[in-house]
Amino acid sequence: LAKTTQPISMDSYEGQEVNITCSHNNIATNDYITWYQQFPSQGPRFIIQGYKTKVTNEVASLFIPADRKSSTLSLPRVSLSDTAVYYCLVGDGVRGYQKVTFGTGTKLQVIP
């Protein structure tokens, strides 16, 4: 089972770039790395997913080194509305997510 480790919390000022790193030392060959954002009283919302190198979409970038034992979610120019908990998840749609653990996530607080 790929266990993930993230910082418990981070603070950032509005307009800054935020990087949240997740370690997943025992990631399996077929595992993908997925990041979710969760606001209070809502379900986790898919942000970005990658397998290796760099992935970018309209809201974030995901950097994955060659050994894939860690990944970094990059949020450019955060705003107050980015205040949320961010979860890193390692798993595979083929084998399923039944043994995937979410951990406690990283609570990002954006400061005006």
Add this chain to the structure above:
Amino acid sequence: DTGVSQNPRHKITKRGQNVTFRCDPISEHNRLYWYRQTLGQGPEFLTYFQNEAQLEKSRLLSDRFSAERPKGSFSTLEIQRTEQGDSAMYLCASSLQTGGSPLHFGNGTRLTVT
């Protein structure tokens, strides 16, 4: 794609009563998962279905909990004889059975047992 839908959004019940929650997954997703989340914690896996078959249950799922997914479409999660410790957010997620298919979550049902 209307996303994963869960009903009701909130449920308040008295201890000892039975409750049932419903989840409608994304239509083409053949896998469906139930999670439970308490304050300050990440979601914890409860059970999952591949089509109509319930393939795995967590040891967190006591015999008071039962889940079904008739015809491989929507799913229900029933809790019998609720206890105060059952108070939590119950989340449903779905995915395809393909590599790189992520989980897509609903907004959950918040259960409060008084």
